[in-house]
Amino acid sequence: MAEVRFDAASRIYPGTEVPAVNELNLDIADGELLVLVGPSGSGKSTALRMLAGLEFIDKGSVFINDKDVTLAPPQDRDIAMVFQNYALYPQMSVAANMGFALKQQGIPKDERRKRVEEAARILDLEPYLDRKPKNLSGGQRQRVAMGRAIVRSPQVFLMDEPLSNLDAKLRVQTRTELADLQARLGVTTVYVTHDQVEAMTMGHRVAVLDHGVLQQVARPRDLYSKPENRFVAGFIGSPAMNLVDVDATNGIAIAGGTVPFDDSVNVANQSGTVSVGVRPEHLSLVTDGTPDSIAGEVTVVEELGSEAFVHVRTKHQGDDLTLVVRDEGETSTQRGDQVSVAFTGPTHLFGADGERVGD
Amino acid sequence: MAAVTSNSTREEQVKALQKKEARRRRLPLLPALLFTIVVTQVPFLMSLYYSFTKWTVTPPSPREWIGIENYTDAFTNMFFRQAAMTSVIMTLTSVVLSVILGTGVALLLDRKFFGQGFVRTLIITPFLVMPVVAGLVWKNQMFSAAFGVLNWVLNQVGVESIEFASKFPRWSIVGVLVWQWTPFMMLIILAGLQGQSSSVIEAAKVDGASPRATFFQITLPHLRPYIELGVLLGSIYLIQVFDHIVVMTGGGPGSTNVPLFVNQRSIGGGWRFGSASAFSIVVVVATIILATFGLRVLSGLLEGEEAA
Amino acid sequence: MSNNNAGPVVGKRTIGGYLLSVLAWFVGFLFFFPVFWMALSGFKTEADANGPPKLFFEPTTEQFSEVTGDTTGLLSAGEAFSNSFWAVVISTFFVMVLAVPAAYALSIKPVSKWKDVLFFFISTKFLPIVAAILPLWIIARELDLLNTRLVLIILYTAMNLPLAIWMLRSFFSEVPKELIEAAQIDGAKLWGQISSVILPIVAPGLAATALLCVIFAWNEFFLAVQLNPIEGSTVPIWVTGNVSTRGNFLAKLSAASTLATLPVIIAGWMAQKRMIRGLAMGAIK
Ligand SMILES: Nc1ncnc2c1ncn2[C@@H]1O[C@H](COP(=O)(O)OP(=O)(O)O)[C@@H](O)[C@H]1O
Ligand SMILES: [Mg+2]
Numbered sequence: 001m002a003e004v005r006f007d008a009a010s011r012i013y014p015g016t017e018v019p020a021v022n023e024l025n026l027d028i029a030d031g032e033l034l035v036l037v038g039p040s041g042s043g044k045s046t047a048l049r050m051l052a053g054l055e056f057i058d059k060g061s062v063f064i065n066d067k068d069v070t071l072a073p074p075q076d077r078d079i080a081m082v083f084q085n086y087a088l089y090p091q092m093s094v095a096a097n098m099g100f101a102l103k104q105q106g107i108p109k110d111e112r113r114k115r116v117e118e119a120a121r122i123l124d125l126e127p128y129l130d131r132k133p134k135n136l137s138g139g140q141r142q143r144v145a146m147g148r149a150i151v152r153s154p155q156v157f158l159m160d161e162p163l164s165n166l167d168a169k170l171r172v173q174t175r176t177e178l179a180d181l182q183a184r185l186g187v188t189t190v191y192v193t194h195d196q197v198e199a200m201t202m203g204h205r206v207a208v209l210d211h212g213v214l215q216q217v218a219r220p221r222d223l224y225s226k227p228e229n230r231f232v233a234g235f236i237g238s239p240a241m242n243l244v245d246v247d248a249t250n251g252i253a254i255a256g257g258t259v260p261f262d263d264s265v266n267v268a269n270q271s272g273t274v275s276v277g278v279r280p281e282h283l284s285l286v287t288d289g290t291p292d293s294i295a296g297e298v299t300v301v302e303e304l305g306s307e308a309f310v311h312v313r314t315k316h317q318g319d320d321l322t323l324v325v326r327d328e329g330e331t332s333t334q335r336g337d338q339v340s341v342a343f344t345g346p347t348h349l350f351g352a353d354g355e356r357v358g359d
Numbered sequence: 360m361a362a363v364t365s366n367s368t369r370e371e372q373v374k375a376l377q378k379k380e381a382r383r384r385r386l387p388l389l390p391a392l393l394f395t396i397v398v399t400q401v402p403f404l405m406s407l408y409y410s411f412t413k414w415t416v417t418p419p420s421p422r423e424w425i426g427i428e429n430y431t432d433a434f435t436n437m438f439f440r441q442a443a444m445t446s447v448i449m450t451l452t453s454v455v456l457s458v459i460l461g462t463g464v465a466l467l468l469d470r471k472f473f474g475q476g477f478v479r480t481l482i483i484t485p486f487l488v489m490p491v492v493a494g495l496v497w498k499n500q501m502f503s504a505a506f507g508v509l510n511w512v513l514n515q516v517g518v519e520s521i522e523f524a525s526k527f528p529r530w531s532i533v534g535v536l537v538w539q540w541t542p543f544m545m546l547i548i549l550a551g552l553q554g555q556s557s558s559v560i561e562a563a564k565v566d567g568a569s570p571r572a573t574f575f576q577i578t579l580p581h582l583r584p585y586i587e588l589g590v591l592l593g594s595i596y597l598i599q600v601f602d603h604i605v606v607m608t609g610g611g612p613g614s615t616n617v618p619l620f621v622n623q624r625s626i627g628g629g630w631r632f633g634s635a636s637a638f639s640i641v642v643v644v645a646t647i648i649l650a651t652f653g654l655r656v657l658s659g660l661l662e663g664e665e666a667a
Numbered sequence: 668m669s670n671n672n673a674g675p676v677v678g679k680r681t682i683g684g685y686l687l688s689v690l691a692w693f694v695g696f697l698f699f700f701p702v703f704w705m706a707l708s709g710f711k712t713e714a715d716a717n718g719p720p721k722l723f724f725e726p727t728t729e730q731f732s733e734v735t736g737d738t739t740g741l742l743s744a745g746e747a748f749s750n751s752f753w754a755v756v757i758s759t760f761f762v763m764v765l766a767v768p769a770a771y772a773l774s775i776k777p778v779s780k781w782k783d784v785l786f787f788f789i790s791t792k793f794l795p796i797v798a799a800i801l802p803l804w805i806i807a808r809e810l811d812l813l814n815t816r817l818v819l820i821i822l823y824t825a826m827n828l829p830l831a832i833w834m835l836r837s838f839f840s841e842v843p844k845e846l847i848e849a850a851q852i853d854g855a856k857l858w859g860q861i862s863s864v865i866l867p868i869v870a871p872g873l874a875a876t877a878l879l880c881v882i883f884a885w886n887e888f889f890l891a892v893q894l895n896p897i898e899g900s901t902v903p904i905w906v907t908g909n910v911s912t913r914g915n916f917l918a919k920l921s922a923a924s925t926l927a928t929l930p931v932i933i934a935g936w937m938a939q940k941r942m943i944r945g946l947a948m949g950a951i952k
């Protein structure tokens with residue numbers, strides 16, 4: 001049981017100028033499942049490895065349970081890690097893999113056996129305890145990697161894209177099992193993924209990284225409804241939020257349609273190029289002539305059964321602009337239709353610096 | 360975390376830790392490095408010193424500093440130039456021939472056929488044969504005019520017997536070297552061929568490329584690093600060839616290469632240590648030039664590894 | 668190409684494919700023939716060996732017993748084999764003791780300039796041994812090491828070290844980094860990481876590397892003949908001792924050659940695949 005704290009922690013790889021992780025501040029509560037998400041190369045693995053003790057922390061500190069572990073080797077941090085490729089010891093049986101850490105701690109054989117069997121039972125690995133990793137399926141290997149982590153009852157679990165080597169169906173299933181297991185064990189967990197759906201479905205809170213800089217930490221709901229900046233707005237959500245650059249000198253309008261904002265946004269204060277964000281479900285197709293609607297032509301209809309995403313091409317500030325609109329139920333819209341799009345839900349405004357304006 | 364003292368800053372502590380880690384990483388390297396430096400560099404420095412002296416053992420004479428005289432002698436020495444030429448020609452031809460033959464044999468062995476593994480085993484055998492044995496067997500039992508199998512075959516087709524090792528000393532030696540090193544090249548290139556993904560070849564076939572075009576435009580470029588590696592390792596060993604020459608021709612016409620030449624001048628009989636040292640330093644300098652080139656090739660190979 | 672075998676290979680069952688297989692067998696026998704002939708001649712009498720090539724004859728082991736018997740004043744087979752054995756085994760042991768940690772420091776926990784260091788090791792192989800033999804001889808004479816096994820042990824260690832480091836580095840870099848990190852996180856100290864994670868993976872590579880060192884040291888002639896012409900001489904020198912200027916010697920020479928090459932040929936046959944992977948993988952993944 002542990003809390004984890006990053007305190008302005010940076011990692012600058014030798015021979016590079018730009019920090020891979022830049023002054024990361026992050027508080028993770030006891031028992032929390034925190035997901036680190038971001039595009040590839042954003043520094044997620046580096047941040048995790050800093051916590052594991054596998055990378056030097058060039059500046060700042062890392063605490064586990066208020067104990068400064070910045071300079072401690074991995075062995076002294078009481079953490080367990082699940083690697084993307086699982087890193088199972090190829091020459092050891094499943095049982096030996098899971099018991100390896102206990103053996104290092106000098107725990108007697110009987111006790112080891114008991115704890116390994118216990119973990120194997122939780123993970124449905126009992127029939128495979130004597131097999132070598134190469135004789136297991138991908139999903140089973142993933143579970144062995146998990147087993148190796150839980151058997152130790154560590155302070156913190158670290159997981160670096162643990163599901164990305166599984167096929168799509170197994171990934172969705174394992175994702176739920178993993179979240180459930182974490183909740184049952186109640187062990188503080190830092191989970192890295194580049195998949196924002198995984199992040200949103202699993203995380204108690206989600207931390208978004210880009211270029212080594214923490215963009216926002218929030219509960220999934222808040223991350224979705226109140227993105228702090230333009231990057232988070234564009235990264236979270238599928239399909240992505242419509243983000244339109246607008247010249248704010250004379251009010252804020254997209255392709256002639258004035259954008260409604262809530263009261264906390266003062267449109268008159270804006271100048272220069274700002275970004276307007278609106279999610280597809282907060283736009284709808286309306287009959288012609290609705291005030292402040294945007295006229296355009298349908299270019300693509302993505303039919304998903306329960307809903308459809310309609311791509312509408314329009315002209316904005318002299319350029320082509322495509323808006324994605326969610327159409328609920330069975331849509332009758334077809335490619336080539338002339339349609340109008342209206343704002344029907346919350347909108348977001350990001351200033352010239354990319355930061356959110358208003359609440 | 361024992362080393363944490365309160366008055367040093369966090370950054371200093373991290374720096375100290377990184378330094379300690381760097382030291383810890385260097386430690387395992389030191390024994391091998393020291394041993395290599397002592398055993399390979401010290402003799403070289405001694406040679407360098409001797410090369411500026413006049414020093415003969417038979418008849419005994421005291422060592423005497425004479426500056427670069429040995430070097431001017433070396434460059435005007437016709438026999439040395441001949442030996443250098445022989446070294447270049449022998450190394451070049453045997454490397455090139457064994458790479459070409461090795462590629463051919465590798466292609467032949469990279470197909471599934473009955474006894475594939477057995478045939479590969481037969482072919483690598485020459486590489487394992489002790490060089491003096493290789494030289495002696497070829498000279499006495501293959502090339503020999505009286506009892507040689509090669510001459511027996513020639514006789515069957517109506518050609519007179521030839522005493523190869525004395526008639527064509529240089530090329531007889533090259534022949535044996537190629538016999539020994541073709542298997543080596545074959546194995547390296549075979550490793551390359553087997554590392555080639557079949558999907559690329561299939562894609563080429565689907566695209567309608569002829570087998571010839573597939574070979575020259577896809578297989579050969581893929582093999583390039585392997586061939587370079589073979590050339591590099593082959594040259595390292597073949598430039599130093601000594602054993603074969605000693606037992607086959609004893610340095611007969613056109614077959615004295617630099618190693619043999621230098622040896623003949625020093626402990627192999629000449630006992631003129633000063634001038635022999637000058638010869639060897641010239642060789643070293645020439646090899647360094649060659650090695651720089653070779654290491655560049657190696658560097659390219661390692662780049663490839665990092666990119667992969 | 669071998670990897671296509673799963674798919675339909677045009678020509679596999681055609682006349683052309685058949686001819687290629689026959690050609691491969693023919694080339695195999697061509698390359699092997701001199702070795703075969705050498706072994707065969709070892710079982711001939713001198714009269715049979717020193718004459719027109721003969722495939723069929725009455726075999727005898729007379730030459731083998733003759734070359735292994737003692738002749739006063741000459742290097743005996745027993746001495747030569749025991750000198751070779753100890754020089755080869757001990758030098759290979761030293762090579763491994765020095766090369767394993769070095770290769771570790773060049774791949775698993777690489778020093779900052781590992782490439783330059785590797786280059787230095789390889790570059791020593793470029794130094795012509797003739798350029799060093801004279802000072803080596805002088806040093807050995809000063810230290811009273813001429814005609815001892817020790818001098819060969821030291822020099823064979825130096826001779827094989829760069830190649831061993833090169834090969835071991837390739838085998839070591841095949842150990843996934845995550846595996847060592849996992850062991851670290853699992854609480855394994857350095858020795859634990861090495862003994863339970865790294866060694867089991869690289870063991871076959873270690874064996875192949877050691878074998879290659881054995882082959883090169885066993886076959887070495889130049890240093891042995893220069894430094895140990897009188898005592899402590901090795902098998903290659905014993906082989907050349909069977910060349911005689913008086914009378915026929917081919918059968919005897921063949922018998923000696925066969926005995927001298929056999930150990931290494933068998934070792935090489937066993938290790939062929941791994942040896943080449945070690946050589947090639949260093950450059951190519
Ligand atoms: N060992 C390393 N040396 C130098 N740069 C590195 C190293 N590892 C990662 N990086 C760089 O640091 C950045 C962050 O990498 P990483 O943490 O692996 O990203 P992520 O896991 O989010 O994909 C990337 O730009 C990457 O190229
Ligand atoms: Mg990553």
